Amino acid sequence: MTGKTENTGPSQAPSKRRWLVLAVVSGSLLLCGIDLTVLHVAVPSMSRELNPTPSGLLWIVDVYSLTLAALLVTCGTLGDRLGRRRMVLSGFAVFGLASAAAAFSTSTAQLIAARAALGIGAAMIMASTVAIIRVVFTDDRERAFAIGIWTSAHSVGATIGPLVGGLVTARWGWGAVFLINVPIVVVLLAVGGRVIPESKNPVPRRWDLASVALSVIGLACVVYALKQAGEHAGVNRPILTAAAIGSFLLHRFARRQRRIDEPLLDFSLFSERRFTTATLCVIGCFGSYVALLFFLTQWLQQVGEYTPPRAGLALMPLAAANAIGAITAPGISSRWGNRWALTGALVLFATALSAMATTGDTGHYGVLLLPLLGAGYGAGIVMTLGADSIMGAAQPERSGEAAAIQETSFELGAGLGVAVLGSVLGAVYRTGLPPLSDLDPAQRAAVGESLSSAENVAAGLPSETAQELLRTAREAYGQGFTTVLVIASVGLIATAAAAAVVLRPPEKP
Numbered sequence: 001m002t003g004k005t006e007n008t009g010p011s012q013a014p015s016k017r018r019w020l021v022l023a024v025v026s027g028s029l030l031l032c033g034i035d036l037t038v039l040h041v042a043v044p045s046m047s048r049e050l051n052p053t054p055s056g057l058l059w060i061v062d063v064y065s066l067t068l069a070a071l072l073v074t075c076g077t078l079g080d081r082l083g084r085r086r087m088v089l090s091g092f093a094v095f096g097l098a099s100a101a102a103a104f105s106t107s108t109a110q111l112i113a114a115r116a117a118l119g120i121g122a123a124m125i126m127a128s129t130v131a132i133i134r135v136v137f138t139d140d141r142e143r144a145f146a147i148g149i150w151t152s153a154h155s156v157g158a159t160i161g162p163l164v165g166g167l168v169t170a171r172w173g174w175g176a177v178f179l180i181n182v183p184i185v186v187v188l189l190a191v192g193g194r195v196i197p198e199s200k201n202p203v204p205r206r207w208d209l210a211s212v213a214l215s216v217i218g219l220a221c222v223v224y225a226l227k228q229a230g231e232h233a234g235v236n237r238p239i240l241t242a243a244a245i246g247s248f249l250l251h252r253f254a255r256r257q258r259r260i261d262e263p264l265l266d267f268s269l270f271s272e273r274r275f276t277t278a279t280l281c282v283i284g285c286f287g288s289y290v291a292l293l294f295f296l297t298q299w300l301q302q303v304g305e306y307t308p309p310r311a312g313l314a315l316m317p318l319a320a321a322n323a324i325g326a327i328t329a330p331g332i333s334s335r336w337g338n339r340w341a342l343t344g345a346l347v348l349f350a351t352a353l354s355a356m357a358t359t360g361d362t363g364h365y366g367v368l369l370l371p372l373l374g375a376g377y378g379a380g381i382v383m384t385l386g387a388d389s390i391m392g393a394a395q396p397e398r399s400g401e402a403a404a405i406q407e408t409s410f411e412l413g414a415g416l417g418v419a420v421l422g423s424v425l426g427a428v429y430r431t432g433l434p435p436l437s438d439l440d441p442a443q444r445a446a447v448g449e450s451l452s453s454a455e456n457v458a459a460g461l462p463s464e465t466a467q468e469l470l471r472t473a474r475e476a477y478g479q480g481f482t483t484v485l486v487i488a489s490v491g492l493i494a495t496a497a498a499a500a501v502v503l504r505p506p507e508k509p
Helices: 015-037 043-050 054-082 084-103 108-136 140-172 181-195 209-232 237-259 267-271 273-303 308-314 316-359 365-393 396-432 441-449 451-458 463-502
Strands: none
Touching: 015 054, 015 084, 015 108, 015 140, 015 181, 015 273, 043 054, 043 108, 043 273, 043 451, 054 084, 054 108, 054 209, 054 396, 084 108, 084 181, 108 140, 140 273, 140 308, 140 316, 209 237, 209 396, 237 267, 267 273, 273 308, 273 316, 273 365, 273 396, 273 451, 273 463, 308 316, 316 365, 316 463, 365 396, 396 463, 441 451, 451 463
Protein backbone atom coordinates (compact mmCIF):
# COMPACT_ATOMS: atom_id res chain seq x y z
CA MET A 1 0.00 0.00 0.00
CA THR A 2 2.84 2.31 -0.90
CA GLY A 3 3.73 4.42 -3.84
CA LYS A 4 6.94 2.52 -4.63
CA THR A 5 7.31 -1.07 -5.64
CA GLU A 6 11.10 -1.47 -5.35
CA ASN A 7 12.05 -3.63 -2.41
CA THR A 8 15.04 -5.02 -0.60
CA GLY A 9 14.99 -8.46 0.88
CA PRO A 10 14.52 -11.96 -0.48
CA SER A 11 13.32 -12.13 -4.03
CA GLN A 12 11.28 -15.25 -3.50
CA ALA A 13 10.26 -17.24 -0.45
CA PRO A 14 10.12 -21.06 -0.41
CA SER A 15 6.78 -22.41 -1.63
CA LYS A 16 5.33 -23.45 1.73
CA ARG A 17 6.59 -20.30 3.43
CA ARG A 18 4.94 -18.12 0.76
CA TRP A 19 1.52 -19.52 1.59
CA LEU A 20 2.16 -19.27 5.33
CA VAL A 21 2.97 -15.59 4.81
CA LEU A 22 -0.30 -15.19 2.89
CA ALA A 23 -2.19 -16.98 5.68
CA VAL A 24 -0.70 -14.64 8.29
CA VAL A 25 -1.36 -11.38 6.43
CA SER A 26 -4.82 -12.48 5.29
CA GLY A 27 -5.68 -13.67 8.80
CA SER A 28 -4.65 -10.30 10.17
CA LEU A 29 -6.84 -8.50 7.62
CA LEU A 30 -9.75 -10.78 8.52
CA LEU A 31 -9.26 -9.81 12.16
CA CYS A 32 -9.13 -6.09 11.28
CA GLY A 33 -12.35 -6.44 9.29
CA ILE A 34 -14.12 -8.28 12.10
CA ASP A 35 -13.14 -5.55 14.54
CA LEU A 36 -14.76 -2.96 12.27
CA THR A 37 -18.24 -4.40 12.92
CA VAL A 38 -17.96 -6.92 15.77
CA LEU A 39 -19.08 -4.36 18.37
CA HIS A 40 -22.32 -3.52 16.55
CA VAL A 41 -24.39 -6.33 18.07
CA ALA A 42 -22.79 -5.83 21.50
CA VAL A 43 -23.71 -2.11 21.67
CA PRO A 44 -26.99 -2.49 23.62
CA SER A 45 -25.43 -4.56 26.41
CA MET A 46 -22.30 -2.37 26.44
CA SER A 47 -24.48 0.76 26.59
CA ARG A 48 -26.41 -0.55 29.59
CA GLU A 49 -23.14 -1.06 31.46
CA LEU A 50 -21.13 2.02 30.44
CA ASN A 51 -24.10 4.33 29.72
CA PRO A 52 -22.30 6.47 27.08
CA THR A 53 -23.75 9.68 25.68
CA PRO A 54 -24.96 9.53 22.04
CA SER A 55 -21.75 11.16 20.77
CA GLY A 56 -19.72 8.93 23.09
CA LEU A 57 -21.38 5.86 21.60
CA LEU A 58 -20.60 7.04 18.06
CA TRP A 59 -16.97 7.65 19.05
CA ILE A 60 -16.75 4.12 20.49
CA VAL A 61 -18.05 2.65 17.24
CA ASP A 62 -16.18 4.60 14.59
CA VAL A 63 -13.00 6.00 16.20
CA TYR A 64 -11.45 2.68 15.10
CA SER A 65 -12.14 3.16 11.39
CA LEU A 66 -11.39 6.90 11.45
CA THR A 67 -8.02 6.35 13.14
CA LEU A 68 -7.27 3.55 10.70
CA ALA A 69 -8.15 5.74 7.70
CA ALA A 70 -6.12 8.68 8.99
CA LEU A 71 -2.95 6.63 9.55
CA LEU A 72 -2.92 4.13 6.66
CA VAL A 73 -0.76 6.19 4.31
CA THR A 74 1.48 7.37 7.16
CA CYS A 75 2.13 3.82 8.38
CA GLY A 76 2.80 2.71 4.81
CA THR A 77 5.50 5.37 4.49
CA LEU A 78 7.03 4.39 7.83
CA GLY A 79 6.97 0.72 6.83
CA ASP A 80 8.89 1.56 3.65
CA ARG A 81 11.51 3.34 5.74
CA LEU A 82 11.77 1.19 8.89
CA GLY A 83 10.92 -2.24 7.48
CA ARG A 84 7.55 -3.77 6.65
CA ARG A 85 8.04 -6.92 8.73
CA ARG A 86 8.89 -4.77 11.73
CA MET A 87 5.85 -2.58 11.11
CA VAL A 88 3.42 -5.51 10.78
CA LEU A 89 4.72 -7.37 13.84
CA SER A 90 4.60 -4.16 15.89
CA GLY A 91 1.04 -3.69 14.66
CA PHE A 92 0.12 -7.16 15.91
CA ALA A 93 1.48 -6.29 19.36
CA VAL A 94 -0.37 -2.96 19.51
CA PHE A 95 -3.58 -4.62 18.30
CA GLY A 96 -3.38 -7.35 20.94
CA LEU A 97 -2.64 -4.97 23.83
CA ALA A 98 -5.40 -2.59 22.71
CA SER A 99 -7.86 -5.49 22.48
CA ALA A 100 -7.14 -6.46 26.07
CA ALA A 101 -7.53 -2.84 27.19
CA ALA A 102 -10.87 -2.56 25.36
CA ALA A 103 -12.16 -5.80 26.89
CA PHE A 104 -11.58 -4.55 30.44
CA SER A 105 -12.66 -0.92 29.94
CA THR A 106 -14.86 0.44 32.71
CA SER A 107 -15.73 3.82 31.21
CA THR A 108 -16.61 5.36 27.87
CA ALA A 109 -13.34 7.31 27.74
CA GLN A 110 -11.27 4.18 28.33
CA LEU A 111 -13.09 2.27 25.61
CA ILE A 112 -12.73 5.13 23.11
CA ALA A 113 -8.98 5.31 23.82
CA ALA A 114 -8.64 1.54 23.45
CA ARG A 115 -10.59 1.55 20.17
CA ALA A 116 -8.32 4.34 18.85
CA ALA A 117 -5.29 2.23 19.78
CA LEU A 118 -6.90 -0.69 17.90
CA GLY A 119 -7.13 1.58 14.86
CA ILE A 120 -3.44 2.45 15.17
CA GLY A 121 -2.52 -1.25 15.34
CA ALA A 122 -4.76 -2.08 12.38
CA ALA A 123 -3.20 0.75 10.31
CA MET A 124 0.28 -0.60 11.08
CA ILE A 125 -0.83 -4.06 9.93
CA MET A 126 -2.80 -3.11 6.82
CA ALA A 127 -0.37 -0.52 5.47
CA SER A 128 2.47 -2.95 4.75
CA THR A 129 0.78 -6.29 4.05
CA VAL A 130 0.24 -5.76 0.32
CA ALA A 131 3.89 -4.71 -0.10
CA ILE A 132 4.94 -7.90 1.72
CA ILE A 133 2.82 -9.95 -0.71
CA ARG A 134 4.55 -8.24 -3.64
CA VAL A 135 7.94 -9.20 -2.19
CA VAL A 136 7.05 -12.83 -1.41
CA PHE A 137 5.05 -13.66 -4.56
CA THR A 138 7.25 -12.94 -7.57
CA ASP A 139 5.11 -14.88 -10.07
CA ASP A 140 2.47 -12.58 -11.59
CA ARG A 141 -0.34 -15.15 -11.52
CA GLU A 142 0.39 -16.22 -7.95
CA ARG A 143 0.63 -12.59 -6.88
CA ALA A 144 -2.75 -11.74 -8.42
CA PHE A 145 -4.33 -14.71 -6.64
CA ALA A 146 -2.70 -13.76 -3.33
CA ILE A 147 -3.84 -10.14 -3.55
CA GLY A 148 -7.36 -11.34 -4.33
CA ILE A 149 -7.37 -13.47 -1.16
CA TRP A 150 -5.88 -10.58 0.83
CA THR A 151 -8.51 -8.13 -0.46
CA SER A 152 -11.46 -10.39 0.28
CA ALA A 153 -10.27 -11.16 3.84
CA HIS A 154 -11.10 -7.68 5.14
CA SER A 155 -14.57 -7.60 3.54
CA VAL A 156 -15.38 -11.09 4.82
CA GLY A 157 -14.28 -10.06 8.31
CA ALA A 158 -16.46 -6.93 8.30
CA THR A 159 -19.42 -8.98 7.07
CA ILE A 160 -19.23 -11.77 9.67
CA GLY A 161 -18.39 -9.36 12.50
CA PRO A 162 -21.99 -8.92 13.71
CA LEU A 163 -22.56 -12.69 13.88
CA VAL A 164 -19.32 -13.25 15.78
CA GLY A 165 -20.19 -10.39 18.11
CA GLY A 166 -23.68 -11.71 18.74
CA LEU A 167 -22.55 -15.23 19.59
CA VAL A 168 -19.70 -14.09 21.82
CA THR A 169 -21.75 -11.42 23.61
CA ALA A 170 -24.55 -13.85 24.45
CA ARG A 171 -22.06 -16.35 25.91
CA TRP A 172 -19.46 -14.20 27.67
CA GLY A 173 -20.55 -10.53 27.58
CA TRP A 174 -19.58 -7.55 25.43
CA GLY A 175 -15.95 -7.39 26.58
CA ALA A 176 -15.29 -10.80 25.07
CA VAL A 177 -15.70 -9.42 21.53
CA PHE A 178 -12.29 -7.82 22.06
CA LEU A 179 -10.72 -10.47 24.27
CA ILE A 180 -10.99 -13.14 21.56
CA ASN A 181 -8.46 -11.10 19.52
CA VAL A 182 -5.66 -11.73 22.02
CA PRO A 183 -4.94 -15.46 21.44
CA ILE A 184 -5.31 -14.98 17.67
CA VAL A 185 -2.76 -12.13 17.75
CA VAL A 186 -0.36 -14.28 19.79
CA VAL A 187 -0.51 -16.98 17.08
CA LEU A 188 -0.05 -14.42 14.29
CA LEU A 189 2.97 -12.93 16.09
CA ALA A 190 4.56 -16.33 16.63
CA VAL A 191 4.07 -17.54 13.05
CA GLY A 192 4.61 -14.16 11.40
CA GLY A 193 7.85 -13.60 13.26
CA ARG A 194 9.20 -16.81 11.73
CA VAL A 195 7.95 -16.63 8.14
CA ILE A 196 7.54 -12.95 7.13
CA PRO A 197 10.71 -11.66 5.41
CA GLU A 198 11.98 -8.16 6.07
CA SER A 199 11.81 -5.67 3.19
CA LYS A 200 12.24 -1.94 2.76
CA ASN A 201 11.93 0.58 -0.02
CA PRO A 202 15.49 1.54 -1.08
CA VAL A 203 14.26 5.06 -1.87
CA PRO A 204 11.54 5.68 0.75
CA ARG A 205 9.37 8.74 0.71
CA ARG A 206 10.02 11.43 3.31
CA TRP A 207 7.78 11.12 6.36
CA ASP A 208 6.14 14.52 6.76
CA LEU A 209 5.08 14.99 10.39
CA ALA A 210 3.29 18.28 9.64
CA SER A 211 1.05 16.57 7.07
CA VAL A 212 0.22 13.81 9.53
CA ALA A 213 -0.73 16.31 12.25
CA LEU A 214 -2.84 18.44 9.91
CA SER A 215 -4.81 15.48 8.54
CA VAL A 216 -5.41 13.70 11.86
CA ILE A 217 -6.33 16.78 13.92
CA GLY A 218 -8.43 18.26 11.12
CA LEU A 219 -10.42 15.08 10.62
CA ALA A 220 -10.92 14.68 14.38
CA CYS A 221 -12.28 18.25 14.71
CA VAL A 222 -14.75 17.83 11.84
CA VAL A 223 -16.03 14.50 13.15
CA TYR A 224 -16.30 15.91 16.68
CA ALA A 225 -18.44 18.77 15.35
CA LEU A 226 -20.71 16.32 13.51
CA LYS A 227 -21.22 14.16 16.57
CA GLN A 228 -21.88 17.09 18.89
CA ALA A 229 -24.37 18.59 16.43
CA GLY A 230 -26.26 15.29 16.43
CA GLU A 231 -26.20 15.02 20.22
CA HIS A 232 -27.54 18.55 20.72
CA ALA A 233 -29.88 18.45 17.68
CA GLY A 234 -28.38 21.72 16.49
CA VAL A 235 -25.22 23.81 16.50
CA ASN A 236 -23.65 26.20 18.98
CA ARG A 237 -20.44 28.20 19.18
CA PRO A 238 -18.13 25.34 20.28
CA ILE A 239 -19.51 23.10 17.51
CA LEU A 240 -19.03 25.80 14.88
CA THR A 241 -15.54 26.53 16.20
CA ALA A 242 -14.52 22.86 15.99
CA ALA A 243 -15.94 22.59 12.47
CA ALA A 244 -14.13 25.74 11.36
CA ILE A 245 -10.79 24.63 12.85
CA GLY A 246 -11.11 21.17 11.32
CA SER A 247 -12.03 22.53 7.88
CA PHE A 248 -9.12 24.99 8.01
CA LEU A 249 -6.61 22.29 8.96
CA LEU A 250 -7.84 19.94 6.23
CA HIS A 251 -7.61 22.79 3.72
CA ARG A 252 -4.03 23.46 4.84
CA PHE A 253 -3.30 19.74 4.54
CA ALA A 254 -4.55 19.67 0.95
CA ARG A 255 -2.52 22.79 0.04
CA ARG A 256 0.61 21.36 1.63
CA GLN A 257 0.28 18.10 -0.32
CA ARG A 258 0.20 20.03 -3.59
CA ARG A 259 3.24 22.09 -2.63
CA ILE A 260 5.77 19.60 -1.21
CA ASP A 261 7.88 17.30 -3.38
CA GLU A 262 6.93 14.06 -1.60
CA PRO A 263 3.33 14.42 -0.43
CA LEU A 264 1.74 12.09 2.09
CA LEU A 265 -1.32 11.95 -0.20
CA ASP A 266 -0.89 12.95 -3.83
CA PHE A 267 -3.94 15.06 -4.68
CA SER A 268 -2.95 15.28 -8.34
CA LEU A 269 -4.56 11.85 -8.74
CA PHE A 270 -7.92 13.51 -8.06
CA SER A 271 -7.53 15.71 -11.15
CA GLU A 272 -8.77 12.66 -13.07
CA ARG A 273 -12.57 12.87 -12.76
CA ARG A 274 -13.06 9.13 -13.12
CA PHE A 275 -10.66 8.50 -10.24
CA THR A 276 -12.44 11.02 -8.01
CA THR A 277 -15.91 9.68 -8.85
CA ALA A 278 -14.90 6.06 -8.26
CA THR A 279 -13.41 7.05 -4.88
CA LEU A 280 -16.65 8.82 -3.92
CA CYS A 281 -18.62 5.72 -4.96
CA VAL A 282 -16.54 3.57 -2.61
CA ILE A 283 -16.78 6.05 0.27
CA GLY A 284 -20.55 6.50 -0.13
CA CYS A 285 -21.32 2.81 -0.62
CA PHE A 286 -19.12 1.37 2.11
CA GLY A 287 -20.16 4.15 4.50
CA SER A 288 -23.83 3.36 3.91
CA TYR A 289 -23.21 -0.39 4.18
CA VAL A 290 -21.35 -0.21 7.51
CA ALA A 291 -23.88 2.29 8.88
CA LEU A 292 -26.69 -0.08 7.85
CA LEU A 293 -24.98 -2.94 9.69
CA PHE A 294 -24.60 -0.80 12.80
CA PHE A 295 -28.04 0.79 12.99
CA LEU A 296 -29.91 -2.29 11.84
CA THR A 297 -28.40 -4.37 14.65
CA GLN A 298 -29.49 -1.72 17.18
CA TRP A 299 -32.96 -1.52 15.64
CA LEU A 300 -33.45 -5.28 15.68
CA GLN A 301 -32.36 -5.59 19.30
CA GLN A 302 -33.79 -2.44 20.87
CA VAL A 303 -37.00 -2.13 18.87
CA GLY A 304 -37.55 -5.72 17.71
CA GLU A 305 -36.22 -7.19 20.98
CA TYR A 306 -33.92 -9.65 19.18
CA THR A 307 -31.20 -11.38 21.20
CA PRO A 308 -27.59 -10.63 20.09
CA PRO A 309 -27.14 -14.03 18.34
CA ARG A 310 -30.51 -13.70 16.61
CA ALA A 311 -29.63 -10.18 15.43
CA GLY A 312 -26.32 -11.45 14.07
CA LEU A 313 -28.03 -14.33 12.26
CA ALA A 314 -30.64 -11.94 10.86
CA LEU A 315 -27.85 -10.10 9.04
CA MET A 316 -26.45 -13.22 7.38
CA PRO A 317 -28.60 -12.84 4.21
CA LEU A 318 -27.15 -9.34 3.84
CA ALA A 319 -23.65 -10.76 4.27
CA ALA A 320 -24.22 -13.66 1.88
CA ALA A 321 -25.69 -11.38 -0.80
CA ASN A 322 -22.72 -9.03 -0.38
CA ALA A 323 -20.29 -11.89 -0.98
CA ILE A 324 -22.24 -13.06 -4.04
CA GLY A 325 -22.28 -9.50 -5.40
CA ALA A 326 -18.50 -9.27 -5.04
CA ILE A 327 -17.99 -12.64 -6.75
CA THR A 328 -20.33 -11.93 -9.67
CA ALA A 329 -19.24 -8.30 -10.16
CA PRO A 330 -16.51 -9.07 -12.77
CA GLY A 331 -19.00 -11.04 -14.91
CA ILE A 332 -21.59 -8.26 -14.72
CA SER A 333 -18.91 -5.71 -15.60
CA SER A 334 -17.77 -7.72 -18.62
CA ARG A 335 -21.36 -7.79 -19.89
CA TRP A 336 -22.45 -4.22 -19.16
CA GLY A 337 -19.18 -2.39 -18.51
CA ASN A 338 -17.98 -0.87 -15.22
CA ARG A 339 -19.92 2.33 -15.76
CA TRP A 340 -23.40 0.84 -16.06
CA ALA A 341 -22.78 -2.07 -13.70
CA LEU A 342 -21.64 0.36 -11.00
CA THR A 343 -24.53 2.72 -11.66
CA GLY A 344 -27.11 -0.08 -11.60
CA ALA A 345 -25.68 -1.54 -8.37
CA LEU A 346 -25.83 1.86 -6.65
CA VAL A 347 -29.46 2.25 -7.73
CA LEU A 348 -30.24 -1.27 -6.46
CA PHE A 349 -28.66 -0.49 -3.08
CA ALA A 350 -30.60 2.79 -2.86
CA THR A 351 -33.88 1.09 -3.81
CA ALA A 352 -33.36 -1.58 -1.16
CA LEU A 353 -32.79 1.06 1.53
CA SER A 354 -35.92 2.92 0.41
CA ALA A 355 -37.95 -0.30 0.58
CA MET A 356 -36.59 -0.97 4.05
CA ALA A 357 -37.62 2.52 5.13
CA THR A 358 -41.18 2.15 3.89
CA THR A 359 -41.95 -1.50 4.65
CA GLY A 360 -39.42 -2.55 7.30
CA ASP A 361 -40.94 -4.20 10.37
CA THR A 362 -38.83 -5.97 12.99
CA GLY A 363 -41.82 -8.08 13.93
CA HIS A 364 -42.04 -9.53 10.41
CA TYR A 365 -38.54 -10.44 9.32
CA GLY A 366 -39.79 -11.82 6.02
CA VAL A 367 -40.66 -8.27 4.95
CA LEU A 368 -37.04 -7.23 5.53
CA LEU A 369 -35.49 -10.19 3.73
CA LEU A 370 -35.78 -9.03 0.11
CA PRO A 371 -34.46 -5.49 0.81
CA LEU A 372 -31.58 -7.00 2.79
CA LEU A 373 -30.66 -9.24 -0.16
CA GLY A 374 -30.88 -6.32 -2.58
CA ALA A 375 -28.79 -4.05 -0.36
CA GLY A 376 -26.09 -6.67 0.15
CA TYR A 377 -25.89 -7.66 -3.51
CA GLY A 378 -25.74 -4.08 -4.77
CA ALA A 379 -23.15 -3.06 -2.18
CA GLY A 380 -20.97 -6.07 -3.02
CA ILE A 381 -20.88 -5.08 -6.70
CA VAL A 382 -20.12 -1.44 -5.92
CA MET A 383 -17.27 -2.26 -3.53
CA THR A 384 -15.61 -4.54 -6.08
CA LEU A 385 -16.11 -2.45 -9.21
CA GLY A 386 -15.52 0.85 -7.42
CA ALA A 387 -12.13 -0.38 -6.22
CA ASP A 388 -11.37 -1.66 -9.73
CA SER A 389 -12.36 1.71 -11.23
CA ILE A 390 -10.02 3.53 -8.84
CA MET A 391 -7.11 1.37 -9.94
CA GLY A 392 -8.12 1.54 -13.61
CA ALA A 393 -8.34 5.33 -13.63
CA ALA A 394 -4.78 5.74 -12.29
CA GLN A 395 -1.67 5.41 -14.44
CA PRO A 396 0.11 2.03 -14.01
CA GLU A 397 3.19 3.65 -12.48
CA ARG A 398 0.97 5.15 -9.77
CA SER A 399 -0.84 1.96 -8.82
CA GLY A 400 0.73 1.91 -5.35
CA GLU A 401 -0.58 5.38 -4.50
CA ALA A 402 -3.99 4.51 -5.96
CA ALA A 403 -4.13 1.35 -3.82
CA ALA A 404 -3.40 3.41 -0.70
CA ILE A 405 -6.23 5.81 -1.52
CA GLN A 406 -8.52 2.87 -2.30
CA GLU A 407 -8.00 1.30 1.14
CA THR A 408 -8.24 4.69 2.87
CA SER A 409 -11.55 5.40 1.12
CA PHE A 410 -13.06 2.18 2.52
CA GLU A 411 -12.07 3.00 6.10
CA LEU A 412 -12.93 6.69 5.81
CA GLY A 413 -16.32 5.78 4.39
CA ALA A 414 -16.98 3.42 7.31
CA GLY A 415 -16.10 6.08 9.89
CA LEU A 416 -17.90 8.98 8.26
CA GLY A 417 -20.97 6.88 7.45
CA VAL A 418 -21.56 6.04 11.10
CA ALA A 419 -20.60 9.55 12.26
CA VAL A 420 -22.84 11.49 9.88
CA LEU A 421 -25.84 9.18 9.81
CA GLY A 422 -25.53 8.48 13.53
CA SER A 423 -25.70 12.20 14.25
CA VAL A 424 -28.83 12.44 12.12
CA LEU A 425 -30.45 9.50 13.91
CA GLY A 426 -29.66 10.98 17.32
CA ALA A 427 -31.10 14.36 16.39
CA VAL A 428 -34.32 12.86 14.96
CA TYR A 429 -34.71 10.62 18.03
CA ARG A 430 -34.49 13.57 20.43
CA THR A 431 -36.78 15.86 18.45
CA GLY A 432 -39.29 13.02 17.93
CA LEU A 433 -39.82 12.37 21.64
CA PRO A 434 -43.13 13.78 22.93
CA PRO A 435 -43.31 15.79 26.19
CA LEU A 436 -42.69 13.38 29.06
CA SER A 437 -44.76 14.96 31.82
CA ASP A 438 -44.65 11.88 34.08
CA LEU A 439 -40.86 12.12 34.44
CA ASP A 440 -38.68 14.46 36.46
CA PRO A 441 -36.13 16.71 34.64
CA ALA A 442 -33.22 14.29 35.22
CA GLN A 443 -35.22 11.37 33.84
CA ARG A 444 -36.34 13.39 30.80
CA ALA A 445 -32.73 14.35 30.10
CA ALA A 446 -31.64 10.72 30.34
CA VAL A 447 -34.40 9.53 28.01
CA GLY A 448 -33.35 12.15 25.47
CA GLU A 449 -29.80 10.84 25.37
CA SER A 450 -30.48 7.47 23.76
CA LEU A 451 -32.85 4.53 23.57
CA SER A 452 -30.56 2.56 25.92
CA SER A 453 -30.87 5.33 28.50
CA ALA A 454 -34.64 5.29 28.07
CA GLU A 455 -34.64 1.55 28.79
CA ASN A 456 -32.59 2.17 31.95
CA VAL A 457 -35.06 4.84 33.12
CA ALA A 458 -38.03 2.59 32.34
CA ALA A 459 -36.60 -0.15 34.56
CA GLY A 460 -37.26 2.02 37.62
CA LEU A 461 -40.79 3.16 36.72
CA PRO A 462 -44.24 1.67 37.38
CA SER A 463 -45.23 -0.90 34.77
CA GLU A 464 -47.77 1.20 32.87
CA THR A 465 -45.55 4.29 32.77
CA ALA A 466 -42.55 2.20 31.73
CA GLN A 467 -44.43 0.57 28.85
CA GLU A 468 -45.61 3.95 27.55
CA LEU A 469 -42.09 5.37 27.81
CA LEU A 470 -40.59 2.44 25.90
CA ARG A 471 -43.27 2.66 23.23
CA THR A 472 -42.66 6.36 22.57
CA ALA A 473 -38.86 5.99 22.72
CA ARG A 474 -38.90 3.08 20.27
CA GLU A 475 -41.17 4.99 17.91
CA ALA A 476 -38.79 7.96 18.03
CA TYR A 477 -35.81 5.69 17.37
CA GLY A 478 -37.71 4.06 14.51
CA GLN A 479 -38.32 7.50 12.99
CA GLY A 480 -34.61 8.23 13.24
CA PHE A 481 -33.70 4.94 11.60
CA THR A 482 -36.15 5.56 8.76
CA THR A 483 -34.71 9.04 8.22
CA VAL A 484 -31.20 7.60 8.04
CA LEU A 485 -32.29 5.07 5.41
CA VAL A 486 -33.92 7.77 3.30
CA ILE A 487 -30.87 10.08 3.48
CA ALA A 488 -28.51 7.23 2.60
CA SER A 489 -30.77 6.26 -0.30
CA VAL A 490 -30.79 9.81 -1.68
CA GLY A 491 -27.00 9.99 -1.37
CA LEU A 492 -26.58 6.72 -3.25
CA ILE A 493 -28.90 7.89 -6.05
CA ALA A 494 -26.83 11.07 -6.40
CA THR A 495 -23.66 8.98 -6.50
CA ALA A 496 -25.20 6.73 -9.15
CA ALA A 497 -26.01 9.75 -11.29
CA ALA A 498 -22.42 10.96 -10.98
CA ALA A 499 -21.12 7.51 -11.93
CA ALA A 500 -23.36 7.36 -15.01
CA VAL A 501 -22.18 10.77 -16.20
CA VAL A 502 -18.49 10.70 -15.30
CA LEU A 503 -17.34 7.08 -15.56
CA ARG A 504 -17.23 7.09 -19.33
CA PRO A 505 -14.28 5.20 -20.80
CA PRO A 506 -11.50 7.52 -22.01
CA GLU A 507 -11.73 8.51 -25.64
CA LYS A 508 -9.32 6.66 -27.91
CA PRO A 509 -6.82 8.92 -29.65
